[in-house]
Amino acid sequence: MSNPIQYLTTAAEVQHAADILRTAPRIAIDLEFDDMRHRYGRNLALIQIFDGQTPYLIDPLPLTNPAHDLEPLFAILRDPAVEKVFHSCKSDILLLDEVYGVHVRHITDTSVQYTLLAEADNNISLGRLIQAELGIEVDKGEQKSNWLKRPLTEAQMQYAANDVLYLFELADRLRDKLAALGRTHWAEEENAALEDVRYSRDERPYLRMAGKYRILPQELPLFRDLYLLRDQVARQLDRPPYMVFANERLPELVRDLPRNLNAWKAARGLHPELKRPPYLDQLAALSAEDFVPTPSRLCLPSSVAFLSAGG
Template identity: 90%
Template sequence: MSAIQYLTTAAEVQQAALALSTASRIAIDLEFDDMRHRYGRNLALIQIFDGQAMLLIDPLPLTNPAHDLEPLWAILRDPAVEKVFHSCKSDILLLDELYGVHVRNITDTSVQYTLLAESDNNISLGRLIQAELGLEVDKGEQKSNWLKRPLTEAQKLYAANDVLYLFELADRLRDKLAALGRLHWADEENAALEEVRYTRDERPYLRVAGKYRILPQEMPLFRDLYMLRDQVARQIDRPPYMVFANERLPELVRDTPRSLNDWKNARGLHPELKRTPYLEQLTALSPDNFVAVPEPAATGEQRRFPFRRRLSGEKANRADAREQLLLQLKNHITTDLNGYVANLVLSNRLVADIIELGADQVLRPWQKTILQETTQRHGLDYGQIATPF
């Protein structure tokens, strides 16, 4: 590896982007803070390797990061330049959320490895480097505070290692997929990553409420406490857990302080909450003062398996028959290929979606081909699961 170039100015970014614009491919990774040290998701570092130059681009010193990084964003949008990532979904969601960047021409080594179907689910970059290249890389800086400056030499080396081996991994995994006749699987899955978009969760408290089994009658107070905590966190630029921990949310709902003094003495609350105007807002949540605004009904997208819950009688029987056929096909794919491939084609989520929407709409072409070939091989009818219910 050549010497690490640490770039901190708009002029350096522009010069680097000019050189990268002629590359056929770049290896890229991002370090960012997601509600660990500051509020929200914050880009902390961009690592790029083009086969010769190792670039660490620091967005924090830039006067106007969105503007100053635009020459680099143009390369990420350029379909003529291949971008090699490992497990890129979080990165491309962040780029879309913060900068409106939609990355084109993606190769994800995590996707490639998954489609080999040698083991289940994703693999960390460190384990993949060890498995494929026989190298041990130091992952000791993985949980570093990437927003703290100056970065240490250990952090810089860790960040560089995240992109240094991506070309070699991508090429090796591509050869393995080619030998199995699965290159088109990876092409389809990587192409689908271009369509990944960030969407704001308007009701983020529902995920936490589910974890703590909040009852419907408890939800209005839980929601208002959650949103007040978020408001304070944004104001002081700290993660919500630093305002008060998640486990305090259900405790405060089920044993709510009854007065201003009770709130002042409540344990585990950030001091900012005990000052005006937040203390008054907390007091308004006390049992004698709280006016509950009912939680709106969940939309179809927010309900789990909403389709199946709408069915009864003959329609429910037809849905059950579809499910049984899909599970039968999953068993056949397990026997014909292996269980990992079967789960890639017919995971529990995909089975539920196919029951409602049909395989033609839900599956990628490579998955659909496997399903069609399996039904034909075992004398079953693909048409029974092809179209919407």
């Protein structure tokens, strides 16, 4: 039976926990973060750690300077002497790299272990894996919670703790199964490769939008610049881009571009901020005739130089 959950909200508490955790041979870890659902960008909302005795929930939101205040913990994540047990860790380690420049060392990923057993689903959730391997059913009802909202509920805190409480037992059980199959070295190689995973910025994120298949090739530059303007407004408002206007509206606006200020004011589904200066004027400056069919170029047309000039 583990100790009660420790909910940490100050730099001093983080430092005290790190002093304890750095002596552990291994820690189980998970992150809760918001990825363009409630705020702009990828925002760390919670760090869960279990050392075999105590589950820690480390809340970065109340910290005065999270990058500085979390450094004692980040030092442990970088330390190859301490094993870090995750489940499906790529999103977590990419966020740590992108936001904090932290490169995690000595990783064991239970998802990797399970995949190498080649028993069934290659993308099994933690809840299903706990049930399949340990016979324990955990409540996953808080999975889609708003993890940036405070205070956290008791249900959220228990959900978050459950994400790390069973990882040691899972990792040990799966390690034994892999050893019986002679696949231990496979897992070691795959887990070691995770240390080299790095975040890389997508210079043309608009090409990942499904809506690009609903436009003509010559309309892609306009599609791109509407995407970039939406992103600019979303960043200013600290809201996800879909709250500025929905993804499906992007190709619709390109195919039937409003031609003047009044048409933009009447356009449906746009955030009110877009219908006020300076953004309204910037939208009105867009003209499909000003774009030439060069979808691969990254420079902005002269008619939308406001984007590079900062509006």
